[in-house]
Amino acid sequence: MKNKYVAGVDIGGTTVKLGIFNLDGKLLNQWNIVTDKDYTAEKLLLSIEDSIKLFMQDRSMNINDLQAVGMGVPGSVDETGIVTYAPNIRWRMFDAAGFLSEKLNIPVAVQNDANVAAFAELKCGSGIGKSSICLLTLGTGVGGGIVLNNKIITGFSGCGGEIGHITVNPHEKTACGCGRYGCLEQYASATGIARLASDFMSESDGQSALFSYENVTAKEVFDCVKSGDKLAVDIAEKFGDILGRALSNIACLFNPQIFVIGGGVSKAGDIVIHYIQKYFNKYAYSDCVNTEFSIASLGNDAGIYGGAYLALSQLSV
Amino acid sequence: MKNKYVAGVDIGGTTVKLGIFNLDGKLLNQWNIVTDKDYTAEKLLLSIEDSIKLFMQDRSMNINDLQAVGMGVPGSVDETGIVTYAPNIRWRMFDAAGFLSEKLNIPVAVQNDANVAAFAELKCGSGIGKSSICLLTLGTGVGGGIVLNNKIITGFSGCGGEIGHITVNPHEKTACGCGRYGCLEQYASATGIARLASDFMSESDGQSALFSYENVTAKEVFDCVKSGDKLAVDIAEKFGDILGRALSNIACLFNPQIFVIGGGVSKAGDIVIHYIQKYFNKYAYSDCVNTEFSIASLGNDAGIYGGAYLALSQLSV
Numbered sequence: 067m068k069n070k071y072v073a074g075v076d077i078g079g080t081t082v083k084l085g086i087f088n089l090d091g092k093l094l095n096q097w098n099i100v101t102d103k104d105y106t107a108e109k110l111l112l113s114i115e116d117s118i119k120l121f122m123q124d125r126s127m128n129i130n131d132l133q134a135v136g137m138g139v140p141g142s143v144d145e146t147g148i149v150t151y152a153p154n155i156r157w158r159m160f161d162a163a164g165f166l167s168e169k170l171n172i173p174v175a176v177q178n179d180a181n182v183a184a185f186a187e188l189k190c191g192s193g194i195g196k197s198s199i200c201l202l203t204l205g206t207g208v209g210g211g212i213v214l215n216n217k218i219i220t221g222f223s224g225c226g227g228e229i230g231h232i233t234v235n236p237h238e239k240t241a242c243g244c245g246r247y248g249c250l251e252q253y254a255s256a257t258g259i260a261r262l263a264s265d266f267m268s269e270s271d272g273q274s275a276l277f278s279y280e281n282v283t284a285k286e287v288f289d290c291v292k293s294g295d296k297l298a299v300d301i302a303e304k305f306g307d308i309l310g311r312a313l314s315n316i317a318c319l320f321n322p323q324i325f326v327i328g329g330g331v332s333k334a335g336d337i338v339i340h341y342i343q344k345y346f347n348k349y350a351y352s353d354c355v356n357t358e359f360s361i362a363s364l365g366n367d368a369g370i371y372g373g374a375y376l377a378l379s380q381l382s383v
Numbered sequence: 384m385k386n387k388y389v390a391g392v393d394i395g396g397t398t399v400k401l402g403i404f405n406l407d408g409k410l411l412n413q414w415n416i417v418t419d420k421d422y423t424a425e426k427l428l429l430s431i432e433d434s435i436k437l438f439m440q441d442r443s444m445n446i447n448d449l450q451a452v453g454m455g456v457p458g459s460v461d462e463t464g465i466v467t468y469a470p471n472i473r474w475r476m477f478d479a480a481g482f483l484s485e486k487l488n489i490p491v492a493v494q495n496d497a498n499v500a501a502f503a504e505l506k507c508g509s510g511i512g513k514s515s516i517c518l519l520t521l522g523t524g525v526g527g528g529i530v531l532n533n534k535i536i537t538g539f540s541g542c543g544g545e546i547g548h549i550t551v552n553p554h555e556k557t558a559c560g561c562g563r564y565g566c567l568e569q570y571a572s573a574t575g576i577a578r579l580a581s582d583f584m585s586e587s588d589g590q591s592a593l594f595s596y597e598n599v600t601a602k603e604v605f606d607c608v609k610s611g612d613k614l615a616v617d618i619a620e621k622f623g624d625i626l627g628r629a630l631s632n633i634a635c636l637f638n639p640q641i642f643v644i645g646g647g648v649s650k651a652g653d654i655v656i657h658y659i660q661k662y663f664n665k666y667a668y669s670d671c672v673n674t675e676f677s678i679a680s681l682g683n684d685a686g687i688y689g690g691a692y693l694a695l696s697q698l699s700v
Contacts, residue, residue, distance in 0.1 A: 142670060145514065145532050151670075197462060198539045212636070214536060214543075215462050221531070221638020222515045223670060231668045232632040236624075244668065307553075315549040319529070319636060321538020351548045351561065353459060353468075353540060 071127065072377035073118055075137040076179060076369025077101065079154035082114060085370035086122065089133070091190055091378060096370060097121060107149075107157045111166050134173040135166060136376025138182030138369045142224030147176055150224050173380035179369055181218045181227055183328070183362075184211025186372030192326045192360040200313070200322040201362065202229060204284075204331035204338075207243070208251040208258075212320055219320075229316070230255070234308050254309040256330050259284035259301070266301050274298065288334035302341045310345025317346075317354035328362030335361065388444065389694035390435055392454040393496060393686025394418065396471035399431060402687035403439065406450070408507055408695060413687060414438060424466075424474045428483050451490040452483060453693025455499030455686045459541030464493055467541050490697035496686055498535045498544055500645070500679075501528025503689030509643045509677040517630070517639040518679065519546060521601075521648035521655075524560070525568040525575075529637055533696075536637075546633070547572070551625055571626040573647050576601035576618070583618050591615065605651035619658045627662025634663075634671035645679030652678065 071094070076083040078101060085096040099117050102110065119129050139162065141152025149160045167174040177185070184201035193199040197216055203209040210229030212219040219226040230251035231244055238248035240261075252258050263282040267274070274297035275290050276282050290298035313325055325342075332338055339359045347355055364371055388411070393400040395418060402413040416434050419427065436446050456479065458469025466477045484491040494502070501518035510516040514533055520526040527546030529536040536543040547568035548561055555565035569575050580599040584591070591614035592607050593599050607615030630642055642659075649655055656676045664672055681688055 214538070217534070219531060219637065221636075222640040223638055223673075225635060225638035225668060225670045226531075228635045228638075228668055228670075232635045233628055233666050236628060236666070246666070246668070311550055311553060315632070316636060318542060318545045318549045319633060320536065321540055321542035321545075323539040349550050349553070349563070351542060351545055351563070353542045353545075356540075 069128070069131050071122075071132050072374050072381070073132060073135045074370035074373030074375075074377065075114060075135060076182070076373060077110070077137060077139050077155065078179070079140055082110075083366075083370050084114070084117060084121070085367075085374060086127070087374040089378065089381075091371075091374055093367070093371070093374070095121070095125065096367070101155065107155070107160045107162065108165060110155065111162060112169070115166065115169050132170070132172060134175070134377035134380045135170065136182070136373035136378075136380070137162065137166075137174065137176045138179035138373055139176060140179050143176055143178050143220055144224040145220050145222055149176060173377070175376040175380050177218055177220065177376060178211070178224065178227070180209040181211040181213070181220065182372035182376060183209075183364070183368035184213050184227070184326075184372070185218055185375055186364050186368040187326045187328070187362055188213050188216070189375040190371055191364040191368065192362055193324050196323045198320075198322045199324050199326055200229075200316055200320065201326045201328060203329035203362070204255055204327060205329035206255060206257055208255045209329070212322065214320060214322065229312070232312060232315075234312055250308070250312050254305060254312070256284040259287055259305055259331065262301050262304055263287050266297060266304070270297050284331050285334065288337055291337055302337075306341030306345045310342045310347075311349045313342065313346050314349035314351070314354070317357050318351045321354060322357065324358040324360060326360050326362050328365075328368070332361050386445070387448050387450050388439075389450055389691050389698070390452045391687035391690025391692075391694065392431060392452060393499070393690060394427070394454060394456045394472065395496070396457060400683075400687050401431070401434060401438070402684075402691060403444070404691040406695065406698070408688070408691055410684070410688070410691070412438070412442065413684070418472065424472070424477045424479065425482060427472065428479060429486070432483065432486050449487070449489060451492070451694035451697040452487065453492045453499070453690035453695075453697070454479065454483075454494075455496035455690055456493060457496050460493055460495050460537055461541040462537050462539055466493060490694070492693040492697050494535055494537065494693060495528070495541065495544070497526040498528040498530070498537065499689035499693060500526075500681070500685035501530050501544070501643075501689070502535055502692055503681050503685040504643045504645070504679055505530050505533070506692040507688055508681040508685065509679055510641050513640045515637075515639045516641050516643055517546075517633055517637065518643045518645060520646035520679070521572055521644060522646035523572060523574055525572045526646070529639065531637060531639065546629070549629060551629055567626070567629050571622060571629070573601040576604055576622055576648065579618050579621055580604050583614060583621070587614050601648050602651065605654055608654055619654075623658030623662045627659045627664075628666045630659065631663050631666035631668070631671070634674050635668045638671060639674065641675040641677060643677050643679050645682075645685070649678050
């Protein structure tokens, strides 16, 4: 099994991240290429194929030793593996795995990028040694991925794990990016926390360090929480109440072994988990209260790691 | 493959339902035995083993032609198949499948009874021909089962599909049977609908046929809805809003192909689905709006059918 490889590919709207791994899942090399917006789906995959071949050739790796490829894409992938819709790269109903597999003549697996990241955290990140995980990435939006008993939950038409768009407040008056009202993303993303801060500040007496910032960000909210700022703590409590309750409902439905929190907001560290877990414990069904929580550990490399482990899972079928 | 059989077993708190099926999943015979409350877990399983052997012997069926058994139990079953807790029959951390499999020397599978019922509706009920289903049984409580890509979602410690206990109203003042507040079960079960009716009636002007009943039940609410009673319609709208929103969130997370509604409340028929689907469509994430809805079709036999299909799935592994 020496000198055999798999590739992990993370297709984003601006960059494709690529990594070559050995069969133990160890990252050997990684690089990026630009996502050419003018390319068709087929042309983008051919450019990825070329890039992998060239990269391996330059390093005296034999392309015939590449055993499988796993890819994450920014869109919905249905339970048969078809990319149903990926708006940022303009793919619709495309069998990306089938196309690349035929070109390379090896197994290729494709999944939604957030689900791939969850798979990575389970296999070699904060969920290592566990069998099930729910990953939330709190960034501009709220992304999510769920893996149960080592299988990614895609859902019938590929909406599995769209945690950011569960309705948590049917009385919300401001629309979410998706056009609906009261999505989790409107309160628990970095943008959502900044919005909560703005709402709380407009009704406060002005006694808070938050007023020294021009436009308060999620980072500044948690910085102020750490220094004991009362208004910032109130915002964190509200964030924790909404997200903790949403996760308690997910626990009732899926019962994962661990919740892992990633994305920009998670950089504030364990204080974020403190407020989520406080309210999770308040709302959780008794059999779920022991669910673990952790901050994500793979950062921007989660996509290529998850791709590699997807590829490895193709080999063990 | 002629004259080969599987058994489906549905263990309830008062009765054990049993069925003998052929390998096409056709029910050949069914019978019940009493669940002896004084029996240990082992003794109850031995009585089930005896009952199956005796029943087959009496009908000149060869016990050696029994190929596998599938069982539903009224409790949590973790992802390794261990019954972690089944309060009604006082089982804790019991490997029921392992125990019975050793006695009969054939494969035995065990799952939570609501999950088994969902599996049955998928395989030979209202979800036939589909790959994923979410079953809700609206009875005294709200039970639930989820099957995705033909696999039952058990969850890590066996709470998968505990749909009745997701928190839908954090402001509720009356406690649910589970000790928490605002569970779906408090509004969407038969009991919950009766409670909603009582709340609406106490604030109404008395102009409703519902006032002619001593204690209004869910059945009477839907009977009055059918005859256009305004107050009954208001209650049905509230029920639909709460349950439809809960299911829209489940669709975001799991994205099943079909929701199937069973239990006593479902006997009111398509009018129940009308009010659920109206609000589901209001709240659902765009990619999930085509999720189908149907009334359950297997009734009280869902347990033995699901058990039989679980048994059959053991044979095809």
